[in-house]
Amino acid sequence: MTPDAGRRLIGKNMNAASMIMRGASPAQTNTGPGMAGGTSALVRLEVLDIAELGWGGPGFFVLRLSQPGWEHPLPGRFLMLRATAGSGEYLCARPFSICRINDDGLVVFFQVRGKATRDFAALKPGDPVDAWGPLGNSLPVDPCRPVLVLAGGVGIAPFVNYVDRHPVPGSISLEFGHRLPLECYPLRYIEGKCSIRTHHEKNDGDRAVFSMLVEERIREFALSGIVLACGPPAFLRLVRELALKYRAEAWLSLETRMACGIGACLGCAVKTLLPAEYFAAPAQILAAPPSEGDREHYVQTCLCGPNFRADRVLL
């Protein structure tokens, strides 16, 4: 199957065709910190085809979809996916980080954890998937500042696209902590592009060593670098604490339960520090450091995240 063959404009029935056209009507999404000046992308709902489902290791999958109609987004954003003709075992779509996106299509990386991911693991090339995105804000990209990327397990996913999109990937240092064999994770896409160190955590001792290393590296990058992190909640809490301790600019990419991905279900709320009058533009406020007097307020991860400043988000 050629990469573009799967780009599908007709779903299961004829009504889907007009649905797709309408779904493709342009609309602005909120813009994240992103590149200087911020770039907005158009969000749309499409039916994409499975181009390839690669096995990464026990329970790990790399899913390549036909190319979506949107431009290559800034890194750190996500999309919602739901098998168009799924098993019916689950109701809602699931959020996935955009792991890669290029002329060969869009790649997401996932681990089978529940009903929906089990369903996804059973998909075959040519199967249709409802997809809406790109959603959420992006990770900061600044060619003049060194970047420390801290990834834990499946938290590696957004950083593949980050390395792909960064104008100076050589300025990125990646520390990757993982419990399962390295082959499970899609590191091969970025090998040789940036500095990568891997840390196999087989026990608590290994984890303690990795934690110490994380502290040392955050301290190192605190003065002029940017720290980015994605991984399990405990890992993100540690990064957040250390970033605050060393006053490093750090961004945490959160994973939360979502039903809709577009701000309606309110299931992905996260506590953030915001001024009293934040309703007009919470995402913009959250891109800058907090001010004195800011209070805890819930915002939706899908609309104001998934990437939050460590000094703004409460975990």
Add this chain to the structure above:
Amino acid sequence: MSADGRENARLRVCLKGASASLALNNPVLTASGTFGYGLEFSPYGDLRKLGGIVVKGLSLKPREGNPMPRIAETPCGLLNSVGLQNCGAKVFLRYKLPLLPVEVVPVIVNLYAATIDEFADLAGLFAGERGIAALEVNISCPNVREGGLLFGQNPRMAAEVTAAVRARCPDKPLIVKLTPNVTDIAVIAKACAEAGADMLSCINTLSGMAVDLSTRRPLLATIIGGLSGPAIKPVALRSVWQVSRAVSIPVIGIGGIGSADDVLEFILAGAGAVQVGTASFSRPDAVFRIVEDLPAAMEKYGVEDLDAFRGSLRTWQAD
């Protein structure tokens, strides 16, 4: 009249209340709490094509809502305990309402308050707003400790809330949203109708719970939440049937509606219009597709006139 024009005319419904009516271009509205403040969905369809937009429940002051986790999927359903996180009525009027196409599509606000006085104040706030087509009073939220469900489970209190809102907002259609978490929904329905409700919407979520055996924790921080989605459709249909036979005011059906066929099922059972809820989470264009599919579904089942079709269920006894 063009073919399109005739088709559009066939979809129109008018919900005639006791003191105010609501004219809709089609009988498909969005359900409160599943469609944000409307604009979230504009990338996925044309808001102007909807029968009406019922926005997220609003309170006098902003509410932070319940702690996380707040949502959990269950077989054919979704449990939630959002707890009415919302920006508050004033922020809605200032920042959200001006961006909605109120001239073309009715925008209905859903009201939540913890006391009868607060309900009245909230109604007063919207009474003079030209952009608001109707009020829907939420006396049925299972996820808030005070007010909410308590009002909806007691016919006397349901009537008091209805009367208080009616008094402060006499000119706009008043919808009261009922809970299925009662022994006899018809009793509550009658109490609200007698107290001045123009129409009733049913149902809100069913009280429910889910647990995780491996962590031995409930899936929701509040333990108990509200169940929505296809799982509750039979309960919703039954409620619409019972309520529409108990009162003479229009009934708006809500609960597990995900297709144009579902819309017709509710109208057959007695609903004047419907609201699409959880389906909008599964696919953000769900409600737009349903509106688009409705003429074909009417054609398929030989429905010429929605008014005549409404409540025309042929019972076995009658045969």
